[in-house]
Amino acid sequence: MAAMARSWATKPHIGLWAIGFWLVLAALPLIGFVTESPSFEYYLFMGQSMLIYAIAVLGLNLLIGFNGQISLGHSAFFAVGAYAAAILMVHASVPYWLAIPLAGIVCFGAGFLFGFPALKLEGHYLALATFTLAIAVPQLLKHKSIAGWTGGVGGVLLDKPDPPAFLPLSVDQFLYYVCLIVAMALFWIVYNLLRGRSGRAMMAIRDHAMAAGTMGIDTALYKTMTFGVSAAITGMAGALSAITVAYVAPDSFTLQLSISFLVGLVVGGIASLPGCLIGGAFIVLVQNSSQSISDWMKDAFSLRYDVPAWAIYGTLLLLLMFFLPNGLAGGITAIRGLFSRATQKT
Amino acid sequence: MEFFIQQIVAGLTNGAIYACVALGLVMIYVSTDHINFAQGEMAMFATFLAWAMIDAGVPYWVAFGLTIMVAFFGGLFIQRVILKPLENAPVLALVVCFIALLSIFNAIAGMIWSFTIKQFPSPFPSRDLFGNGLVSAQQLGVVAVTLVMLGLLTVFFRYTTLGLAMRAAAQNASSARLMGVRVSWMLALGWGLASGIGAIAGMLVAPIVFLDPNMMAGILVYGFAGALVGGIANPLGAVAGGFIVGVLENLVGSYIIGNELKLSFALVMVIGVLLLKPAGLFGRVIVRRV
Secondary structure: OHHHHOOHHHOHHHHHHHHHHHHHHHHHHHHHHOOOOOOHHHHHHHHHHHHHHHHHHHHHHHHHHHHOOOOOOHHHHHHHHHHHHHHHHHHOOOOHHHHHHHHHHHHHHHHHHHHHHHHOOOHHHHHHHHHHHHHHHHHHHHOHHHHHHHOHHHOEEOOOOOOOOOOOOOHHHHHHHHHHHHHHHHHHHHHHHHHOHHHHHHHHHHHOHHHHHHOOOOHHHHHHHHHHHHHHHHHHHHHHHHHHHOEEOHHHOOHHHHHHHHHHHHHHOOOOHHHHHHHHHHHHHHHHHHHHHHHHHHHHHOOOOOOOHHHHHHHHHHHHHHHOOOHHHHHHHHHHHHHHHHHHHO | OHHHHHHHHHHHHHHHHHHHHHHHHHHHHHHHOOOOOOHHHHHHHHHHHHHHHHHOOOOHHHHHHHHHHHHHHHHHHHHHHHHHHHOOOOHHHHHHHHHHHHHHHHHHHHHHHOOOOEOOOOOOOOOEOOOOOOOEHHHHHHHHHHHHHHHHHHHHHHHOHHHHHHHHHHHOHHHHHHOOOOHHHHHHHHHHHHHHHHHHHHHHHHHHHOEOOOOHHHHHHHHHHHHHHHOOOOHHHHHHHHHHHHHHHHHHHHHHHOHHHHHHHHHHHHHHHHHHOOOOOOOOOOOOOO
């Protein structure tokens, strides 16, 4: 994992690229003012989902990529965030802009608490405990003792927030900007967190926990805090998903959701911040185009069956682990390295 | 009282299945230190193969044996092709690979056989055995199959050269290699056995929970709990742990928390054991030199 430490997060000249990239993302919904295409609203919704998945992957990446704690249970924190936001908005009529950070705080608490038992667990064991959490959560959410709040199997319906009157935006354009602003804020926070003392402590713990401890780093505190922050970020993604979909239901927070975060993480690149965005976009693209990918594969290999998205995910995970263990972002960095070496020689 | 005994018997039946799953996990854990998250889906896939064979008219026990053989070689193949190149990979890469296998098996089973629930035949009649409504032939059969399998495995590991070589490879790989044991192949053999045992668990549980691609998710969690309770590095402990979890799960489910929270009980057990007694009831505490 030490090789993964050489990530984009610590390189200074990336700044301009990052600003330009975010500006492009911010300009995309404005196409809506010139296009007549009826599917534009749908593309906007896809954009929202990509940003939401990118935030969730960011939370997971902070924990796995930068702190070395493996979690297969982040669907649980996503669920807690989504339910917290939905319950706050429906039962306490909290406005959406307050519900998102409040959901983050709730998830920080949940993650911090789960971080305590996680302290004693390493590697496979932590993966196992969080795997169990991911499987148990849908059942817990359906339980009748909290059905008054969670709506049991039926879930909670909520209203999409209206854009403020002074902005000439449609609901979907507005929600896209809400997701984008939260994403930018969280990426900026994580970027700064990683550049500072805390970030170095987190990475030191990942690379060698015992050595970090002898250097005077409070490993227990940093590990639980990282778990909490990671859960808070993923929880805010959950809150955004509750707001943009306007519905939460227990069966959408299964182990599969955790696995899709993991797919995003591995595809984008472990311990890479731009990789989180690549990963988020990738998850949504595969989910949305799995039918056409499947049709294409049926034609190309004359298969008898539809190829499900999960088979594609799984095969891709295996291939990446074998051929590109640092993900697409790692691959891009490697290619850039080749180019800069080539130019230096001439 | 009668209800209580019924619950214990039902718990032992489930426990037998959890014991098989736990044993499969331990089989892989002792030799490679990996926790195989795909164990449940591999078992599910094997069970579908058995279902397809029985559906095509193959007699039950022939299909049973053939499925175990196919699962054995399938496990061997997966270890050789996918896991052997990753022998020295970091934990995260391995976890990702297991999760990938889990997704692939689940998706392919759904693709070939669809996600509709199927009935899986049981070789044992469901009638009452002693006429007092306590034990059915089906339940006795499940426990008996598990015990026979355990007996065969014990004989294999204790009284055959190959079993001895496998134990040696798991205990001290470098010394075993010096003695001429082909350690890498022993690991593959362990994977094959684990896969075969998993197939037995799948075929035993399918008549109870019905066959569908997601049937093993919950069972795998109980299998984890069983393996951890008994000590994940101890095969006999894992079997005992499986039975303990089965009985506890049924008693707690019917008397205290209700059936909806049974999986959460497994979660509490997993985390509780990992925190309070990580070596399990029958395991040895491992001291690591730094």
